[in-house]
Amino acid sequence: MHELNQFKNEVREWLQANCPESMRHPYRSDADICWGGVDFKFQSDDQQVWLRRMADKGWTAPGWPARYGGGGLNREQAKILKQEMKRISARPPMYSFGISMIGPALLKYGSEELKMQHLPPIVHGEIRWVQGYSEPNAGSDLASLQTRADDMGDHYLVNGSKIWTSYGDKGDWMFVLIRTDTLAPIHQGISLILFNMNTPGVTTRPILLISGKSPFTETFFENVRMEKSQVVGEANQGWTIAKYLLTHEREMIGDTGNLQSGAELLSSIAVKNLGLDNHRLANPALRTDIARFEIDEVCHQLTMERARDEIRTGVSLGPAASMFKYYGTELNKRRYELLMSVDSHEALNWAGAGNRDGLLPKLWLRSKGNSIEGGTSEIQLNIVAKRILGLPA
Numbered sequence: 001m002h003e004l005n006q007f008k009n010e011v012r013e014w015l016q017a018n019c020p021e022s023m024r025h026p027y028r029s030d031a032d033i034c035w036g037g038v039d040f041k042f043q044s045d046d047q048q049v050w051l052r053r054m055a056d057k058g059w060t061a062p063g064w065p066a067r068y069g070g071g072g073l074n075r076e077q078a079k080i081l082k083q084e085m086k087r088i089s090a091r092p093p094m095y096s097f098g099i100s101m102i103g104p105a106l107l108k109y110g111s112e113e114l115k116m117q118h119l120p121p122i123v124h125g126e127i128r129w130v131q132g133y134s135e136p137n138a139g140s141d142l143a144s145l146q147t148r149a150d151d152m153g154d155h156y157l158v159n160g161s162k163i164w165t166s167y168g169d170k171g172d173w174m175f176v177l178i179r180t181d182t183l184a185p186i187h188q189g190i191s192l193i194l195f196n197m198n199t200p201g202v203t204t205r206p207i208l209l210i211s212g213k214s215p216f217t218e219t220f221f222e223n224v225r226m227e228k229s230q231v232v233g234e235a236n237q238g239w240t241i242a243k244y245l246l247t248h249e250r251e252m253i254g255d256t257g258n259l260q261s262g263a264e265l266l267s268s269i270a271v272k273n274l275g276l277d278n279h280r281l282a283n284p285a286l287r288t289d290i291a292r293f294e295i296d297e298v299c300h301q302l303t304m305e306r307a308r309d310e311i312r313t314g315v316s317l318g319p320a321a322s323m324f325k326y327y328g329t330e331l332n333k334r335r336y337e338l339l340m341s342v343d344s345h346e347a348l349n350w351a352g353a354g355n356r357d358g359l360l361p362k363l364w365l366r367s368k369g370n371s372i373e374g375g376t377s378e379i380q381l382n383i384v385a386k387r388i389l390g391l392p393a
């Protein structure tokens, strides 16, 4: 206990000295999020300094072993770091599919060479990773994927395409699911391979969304050379690893608190916009919905915290990730529906005016994608029914 208290004091002092003042506010827009990567343009010196200082401590990946650049913190220490960051509303120094997705898969299934090659650059935000799972005819039914590899001895030649690659045009490396054995049963002929997006034969094409933005690409492979040394785990055994990676993705997406650390409470925004009537929110219908939402959100966060404690003791989250993904993303959609109601007719002000930048309607529309990305709500409910409740298929 004494040691933990000492650690807490050290963390508090370190954050006080090293977290720039401008990094002690919640994200206001997408531009505030640091993704790292070869071509990432830092929004400010503070953003860059904050990432570097945290990465040098290994605290961008606090629980990863120190030999791979991580913080080497145990479960209590990692929790203290998170609490202390929250106490001063410190932003996460980076948002990274490397840390939340491929890193955990490498730690569990990767060879020592792959870990040493890829994990330290992830910790330092030097490489931005993207995910190549979905295909035009393989979304929910992911194992039907058709992008295929020809075996050329020490490498594969890959042909096919992926779709809905988030930030595909900004990625430095991709972790991709490829059919490396076309004759085996569908779950047994898939490999998870890592490759550099600059490899000849890789092209991306933007997909425009309703918001006018294009955070997605289609990604095409034409005779792309992928090294066998970059296969994670055994060749043709990628399906197990892909599912393990998905549990981490789903936990990340389901964590509603992740991007909203230190954000203003919905109830405070409502009070500002709608005013009070006899010390209570003036709109009784919204008052009930907002109270219910905030209670549900706290319960969700506490339940996730409990599950994380279990993970840190070595218990795998497994199918429970689907429960969190389902509940967290439905909650996030409720948050944006309520924010839109609280903002009344102003909410649809797309272009923005005065101090409003038109961000809310775009975030509201973006939230609709939460219950699709990483596997739809229907698919999560199927997993919960089958693997947690034990209902018949």
Ligand SMILES: Cc1cc2nc3c(=O)[nH]c(=O)nc-3n(C[C@H](O)[C@H](O)[C@H](O)COP(=O)(O)OP(=O)(O)OC[C@H]3O[C@@H](n4cnc5c(N)ncnc54)[C@H](O)[C@@H]3O)c2cc1C
Residues within 6 Å of the ligand: 130, 131, 132, 133, 134, 135, 136, 138, 139, 140, 141, 162, 163, 164, 165, 166, 167, 369, 370, 372, 373, 374, 375, 376, 377, 378, 379, 382
């Ligand atoms: C914001 C966002 C980001 C994404 N980023 C990436 C990324 O970076 N990389 C990547 O590879 N993919 C990404 N995706 C793709 C995502 O994983 C797929 O969209 C998702 O898995 C659903 O697949 P689909 O779009 O093919 O829909 P489909 O599988 O065609 O599903 C259509 C509808 O049918 C329902 N359905 C399908 N099968 C069943 C079933 N068995 N039982 C009940 N209902 C069913 C679904 O729930 C859905 O409502 C992203 C998607 C979004 C929205």
